[in-house]
Structure formats: structure tokens, C-alpha cells
Amino acid sequence: MAITRRYFLKSGGVVLASFATAPSFLTRTALAQADSGRGIDRPIIIAIFQRGAADGISMVVPFGDKHYSAVRPQIAIPDPARSGSEGAIDLDGFFGLHPSLEALKPLFDTGHLAIVHAVGSPDNTRSHFDAQDYMESGAPGNKSVSDGWLNRYLQASPSPDATPFRAVALNATLPRSLSGSAPTVAMLRVTDFGIRAQQANPEIEAMFADLYKDTFDAVKKLRSVNPQQYTPASGVQYPNSAFGQALLQIAQLVKSSVGLQVAFADVGGWDTHANQGATRGQLANRLKEFGDGISALYNDLGDRMRNVVILTMTEFGRAIRQNGSGGTDHGHASCLFVAGGPVKGGKVYGQWPGLAPEQLHEGRDLALTTDFRAVFSDILTGHMGTKDVSKVFPGFRQTAPLKII
Amino acid sequence: MPVMQDTNHVLNRIAFGPRPGDLVRIQDVGFEKYLDQQLHPDRIDDSATETRLANLNSLQMSTADLFDRYRPPRQARQLQMRPMFQNVPQQILQELQAQKVIRAVHSERQLQEVMTDLWFNHFNVFWGKNADRWLTTNYEVTAIRPHVLGKFKDLLMATAKNPAMLFYLDNHLSSSIKGINENYARELMELHTLGVDGGYTQKDVQEVARAFTGWSINRPQVSGEFMFRPRMHDNGEKFILGHKVNAGGIRDGEAVIDILANHPSTSRFISTKLVVRFVSDDPPANLVKHVADVYRKTDGDIREMMRAIVTSREFQSSDAIGAKTKTPFEYVVSSIRTLDGTTNGSRPIVQSIARMGQPLYQCQPPAGYPDHGDHWMSNGAILERLNFAVALAGKNIPGTSVNFDEPVKSVIARLGSPDFQKR
Numbered sequence: 001m002a003i004t005r006r007y008f009l010k011s012g013g014v015v016l017a018s019f020a021t022a023p024s025f026l027t028r029t030a031l032a033q034a035d036s037g038r039g040i041d042r043p044i045i046i047a048i049f050q051r052g053a054a055d056g057i058s059m060v061v062p063f064g065d066k067h068y069s070a071v072r073p074q075i076a077i078p079d080p081a082r083s084g085s086e087g088a089i090d091l092d093g094f095f096g097l098h099p100s101l102e103a104l105k106p107l108f109d110t111g112h113l114a115i116v117h118a119v120g121s122p123d124n125t126r127s128h129f130d131a132q133d134y135m136e137s138g139a140p141g142n143k144s145v146s147d148g149w150l151n152r153y154l155q156a157s158p159s160p161d162a163t164p165f166r167a168v169a170l171n172a173t174l175p176r177s178l179s180g181s182a183p184t185v186a187m188l189r190v191t192d193f194g195i196r197a198q199q200a201n202p203e204i205e206a207m208f209a210d211l212y213k214d215t216f217d218a219v220k221k222l223r224s225v226n227p228q229q230y231t232p233a234s235g236v237q238y239p240n241s242a243f244g245q246a247l248l249q250i251a252q253l254v255k256s257s258v259g260l261q262v263a264f265a266d267v268g269g270w271d272t273h274a275n276q277g278a279t280r281g282q283l284a285n286r287l288k289e290f291g292d293g294i295s296a297l298y299n300d301l302g303d304r305m306r307n308v309v310i311l312t313m314t315e316f317g318r319a320i321r322q323n324g325s326g327g328t329d330h331g332h333a334s335c336l337f338v339a340g341g342p343v344k345g346g347k348v349y350g351q352w353p354g355l356a357p358e359q360l361h362e363g364r365d366l367a368l369t370t371d372f373r374a375v376f377s378d379i380l381t382g383h384m385g386t387k388d389v390s391k392v393f394p395g396f397r398q399t400a401p402l403k404i405i
Numbered sequence: 406m407p408v409m410q411d412t413n414h415v416l417n418r419i420a421f422g423p424r425p426g427d428l429v430r431i432q433d434v435g436f437e438k439y440l441d442q443q444l445h446p447d448r449i450d451d452s453a454t455e456t457r458l459a460n461l462n463s464l465q466m467s468t469a470d471l472f473d474r475y476r477p478p479r480q481a482r483q484l485q486m487r488p489m490f491q492n493v494p495q496q497i498l499q500e501l502q503a504q505k506v507i508r509a510v511h512s513e514r515q516l517q518e519v520m521t522d523l524w525f526n527h528f529n530v531f532w533g534k535n536a537d538r539w540l541t542t543n544y545e546v547t548a549i550r551p552h553v554l555g556k557f558k559d560l561l562m563a564t565a566k567n568p569a570m571l572f573y574l575d576n577h578l579s580s581s582i583k584g585i586n587e588n589y590a591r592e593l594m595e596l597h598t599l600g601v602d603g604g605y606t607q608k609d610v611q612e613v614a615r616a617f618t619g620w621s622i623n624r625p626q627v628s629g630e631f632m633f634r635p636r637m638h639d640n641g642e643k644f645i646l647g648h649k650v651n652a653g654g655i656r657d658g659e660a661v662i663d664i665l666a667n668h669p670s671t672s673r674f675i676s677t678k679l680v681v682r683f684v685s686d687d688p689p690a691n692l693v694k695h696v697a698d699v700y701r702k703t704d705g706d707i708r709e710m711m712r713a714i715v716t717s718r719e720f721q722s723s724d725a726i727g728a729k730t731k732t733p734f735e736y737v738v739s740s741i742r743t744l745d746g747t748t749n750g751s752r753p754i755v756q757s758i759a760r761m762g763q764p765l766y767q768c769q770p771p772a773g774y775p776d777h778g779d780h781w782m783s784n785g786a787i788l789e790r791l792n793f794a795v796a797l798a799g800k801n802i803p804g805t806s807v808n809f810d811e812p813v814k815s816v817i818a819r820l821g822s823p824d825f826q827k828r
Binding site: 051052125126127128129130169171172173174179185186187188192193194195196197200203204207208211212214215218219268269271273274323324325327329330362 | 762
């Protein structure tokens, strides 16, 4: 925590000097410190899983790699220099954001969005199911690990004043990442979390309070903060979708001070085997929802982002060459996004493996240069204050920390 | 096999739970005879259930008629069709969901309904994927239902040739001219037959995809029929799981189905799936082995595999009784049944199931919904189950009615109890 804060002050100063549009939280460090003394400024991680294997080289386009456009004659995102608003949004002269992710560009520019490319799981599986399972258990290749990495984080960092809402998935069922012995909550909507029949309510609760103790403790906690009405910050609009709704609920929980530290949301539709499109089309539509959603959450949380990290992930990337139906089959490495106040952003992390035929994994996929656990570990140690990540990622040894936080 | 049968347990597994009076009725008939009846659903009169389905028009329509009557929104605008509520594709989904709930609650052919639920989930397609909105009804009616207790290979072949599957896993676009699409080939081996550790390689995926090139759909958004397109087919020789495949034309894909259905990994994988569903999340290894033997000896006869499971010692053991957590669908259906209820399967009931985490026909990933208890019992899902129990016992669910003479409170306590979440 201390390191986080120190770094934040330092980088915040630098950023402020160069960007007039910096979020107002950068100017409120005094408030941040005051809050932390009252325990309502716990570090928060918001994990977002892109289920279905999102195409990394369409999200963050390596337009500087001379092989890129050749391997994807119909579905490459055009070079930013030559195509204006139809092309990739230049980040650093080599990589560019998909134009549908334009809402993320200001976060990158203000230094609060980092990208890691050629990242993923060292396991070779191209099975959605296994690869998601490995990423969520945090133990690639090991089917005997039964709990999820975020739950093991909770177990490894017991908090004496933890509330039932320390870890919440905005989902009807609990994702693998959060499953395990530490208490968690899964819910679709904040306002639905309880017994809804008004008259019978206390009686029903009394009937089941002991049988489902964790659940009703959470219901009571939520009632005590009464989060019935929620209006996002002015000008913020979440995508009109299940994903947008999930992010809105997360913002609501963060602002309700229910003790949230870990939040989780899913976003699907990335399995683009056919007609994925380029600047426009199927994948572009998914990316618009994804980027706009994260941007809305970031802006809605405003000041509170100073101690929040948003982390995205996907089980693997897609084959480098497009297939016979304008789509891409299952691949290997992809990319991910890390956003928030404590993030050393404005940079694409990771070594670029290259797209020349001999540089590809098994001759077809983006090779992996960063293990996803290196990124997750970085966030747990730098942001969440975890001292020993070996309890969270059994058997993983961090060789060279990325220092994203 | 002279084993004492726990009738309640049997009804929790090969049916969607008992209705009042079922226990006595089945004890009168005798377990052996009841099981035999359920294994031959055609011999059971189910006309009362059919009557309940009579006004679900879309179930009786061909795919072409569905496309014609329930136009895609854009087409409807172009044709300046009057926007009638009944004519939107969403109506097809509602009728499909309604029939699933009605049959599960009311059908005398309970095992057939359990098996239909199981195999649809095994060969999952996602209703929301474009043309699958019009194709999924026919998929369940013609590819799944007729084969649920038949030969596994026939079921596999029916799904492989069904436009809903070809569209869902993109095989209709896989072509020797433009290039293959690996989606179906991979899931066919990983999820439908061999299992992820069943011994196939990336090379096998590509070779299987080549074998299925040309398995396509005739006018996917108009008639939606299976069509083999010889010009899209790669007639070259393929090497798949150690076999040379060069039958040519449509027979290449059929040969692959044959290889997969006869593969030892498939007999193990399918047996495991059945034992997990009917016995325990943690399937007893000996029983899986025994059922896999039955698969091999009977050419994958699902009826005989089911007989082997239900008459096994493991099925009867105290470890198995009450060991499975009900899915939201099973919970809702068994609740209505235990209260001697009736339902028209309309939206309120289907929405309850969705809120518990199981929107029917809308599971996007090809693996289907997981079949292990931990998945379903989040605290949000528990609250949804309690809310459903309150609404059902309070007779507040339009389209569904129940009959009981206990106090409402005790009904809620029963349906909400941890025991009733189990089967």
C-alpha cells in the first residue's frame, strides 16, 4: 500500500503537468489519505473476463509488424497513418487500438491504462473450457486445483473487518475465479438481492437466516447501506447490455462502501470463427461495448479510481491467419488491459514475438512472451498488498516483475 | 437384480421428482416394470401432455415456415409487415421454452424428458446466434428427441447433419476453396465424443475439419435444410486418429462419425457424462467402466447404458441418494410437481429459471451448462430459489397453479430447504 501510494504521487505529478484533462482524483491525494484512515479506501480489483477467446491482434493492432496485413487480407485493421478514422488508433508507432476501443484512448494518454501483449497461459490447450478453467484457477495444466485465484487471494489476505461484500461477482452463478473457501457473493442485480415479497419478508428471512447464514448476512449488510437509487456520475453512460449493467452495479457497490475489494464481471461473444469483420462488423461491435463499458466505469468511479485496478483477461488468442470464413480459429497468446490510478500506463508491456511464419507458436498462433500470472501477481503485490503470491499461484515463479503497478 | 429400490430416489433421477401419489403408484407397478416403461417412452400414452402443447404453433412448423412467419426484424421492415407481437422470433423461443417446461412438469414419459434435457445440453446450440433462432426448434424436435434413448451414433449423426449445429459451430462455411473452419471439428471431438483428454491433436482437428467441408445449409435464412455441397468439399485423403479416410464426398464426414462413435475415449467420455448426471458429481470409477463396457458391447445403445446405471449398486448406494444438486430447471419443475401443480410454461416461470442462472436455450458456450452442484448454489441463486418458493406457494406465478393443503409457510420452508435443492 505504501509503495502504491508513493508511486502514485510521483507519477500523478508527472501526468498532471502534461494533461489538462486528467481526472480530478489526481488532485485529491489528501482526501485519499484521509479515506484510507477510515477504512473506506481499500484497494479494489475489478476483473473482467472476455469469454470465448478474444482476438488480441485485433484489439491492439501490431500495425508496425510488416507481416500483419498479409496474414489477414480481409480482416486486418488498417494502418492509422493511411486510413484516418477507419484505421487503428496509434498508441506508440507500432501498436494501435482497434477504432471501436477509442473510449480507452484517453485512459492510455493520461497514463492510467497499460496493455500487455503476447500474454496468456503457458498451457497449449485450445479448448475454451480448459483454458478458462486454467486462467481462473491460476494453475495452468493442473486440474487438481479446485479453488479460484481470486478466492485464494482472499484466503491469503484475511481481513479482520471484511464484510460479506468483500468479493462480488455480477453474475447469477459464481465464476471459477472466485470459488473456494473464502466467502463471496454472486448476484445479478443489487436491487434484487433479498427476499422481494414485502409483507412476508421478515418472516421468510427468519425462517432461512440460519440455514443460509452467509447469504442473509450479506442481505442485511446490503440493506444497511440501502443502495436502492443509483445514478451514475453526470455524463456517464453504460452500454445497454448485460455487461454494461454488471459494470454499473460494480460502480454502485464501490460507491456504497459495502467493503468491496474484488469484483468480477463476464463479457461474452469473442469466439469469432466466422465473419469477424475488421473496422466494422461483429468483433467491432463487441469491442465497442467492451471499451465503452470500461470507460464508463472508469469515469463513473472518478476520484475513487485512485485505488482501483481494472484487469481484463481472455482464455487465449486466435490464430494469426484468417480462416476460410472471414474469421479466426483458436490460437495461443492474446493481450490484456490494466487500468486505474495505481497503474503505470501509457505503455504496451511485453516483448513482441513477431508475426513472421517462423516466429509463430506451432506455426500458426501468436507466441507467448508473458505468462498471465506475471501480470496478476504484479497487481496483487503492487496494488492489493499481497506479500506472498506463491499461495495464490502455486508453482509459479515470477522471474522479472513487469512493474505495471 | 434383487435390490431394494428407494422410489423417491429413482423419481429424483430418472424423472423430475415425484408428484403426490407417484410413490404408491410406482410401488404398485413395481420398479422393474416402471423402469422398463420409462426406457420405452413410445409405449406410454402421453396424449394429455400433447393436448397441453396444442396451441404452441411454432412447434409443428417446418423451419421454412418459421422463417416465413416469424421474419427477421430487418426483413419484416422491408416487406412492410405489420409489426405483430406474435410474429417476432422471440415468440419461437418462448414457445420452445414453454414446451420444455410443460413436458418436464406433465409428461408421463419423464425419462425421455430428462434425457432430452441432458442431450440437448451435451450437444448444445445457442438459440441467440443469428439463424439459430429459427433452426433450434427443429433441432430439438428432429435431431435430439428421436434418439435420446437410441444409439449414440445415430444421435451424433443427427446433430452433425442438423443446420442448427452446422450454423452454431460455423461448419456450414467450412470450405476447400476458401479454407477450413475448425470450430465444429474441435468441439465434435472435445465436447461431443472423445473428451478434451481423449487423445486427439491439433492436426486431427484440421483433418476432421477437412472431412466435414461441404456439410452446409441450403439457404440458411430461408429454408434452413442440411445440404452437402460437393464443390466445397476437400476430396483429398485425410489421416484422423490413426485412420486413413478417403471415402470421398459426404462419406468422409460419415466415416469420421463412425471412427469417433467407435473410439474407446468416446465410450468412456459418454459413460462418465451419464454417470455424473444420474449418480454423482464424483462418478464411481467402476460404474463408469461397466457402463463403458455396455457401450462397447451394444454399439453405444443409450437405453442399455441407462438400464445398467439405474440397476447398479452405485445408483442405490447411500452415497448417491440426495448427492446431486438440482439445476434451476430441475428445481423449478420438481417444485411444481411436488405441489401437484400445472403450468403453461409462460414467461414468469421461464424468467425465474433464468434468474437462478439457467436461461433455457441460451447457453452461449458449446460446453453447455456444467453438471456439478457447486456451480448452481451461489448466494444470489439461493435467494432466487427462495423468492421462487415464496411466489409459487403464494400462488403468485401467472400461468402456473399448485394444490396443497399444508400451511403456506410450511410449503415455503420445504421448497426452500437445503434438502429440496438436492435430488
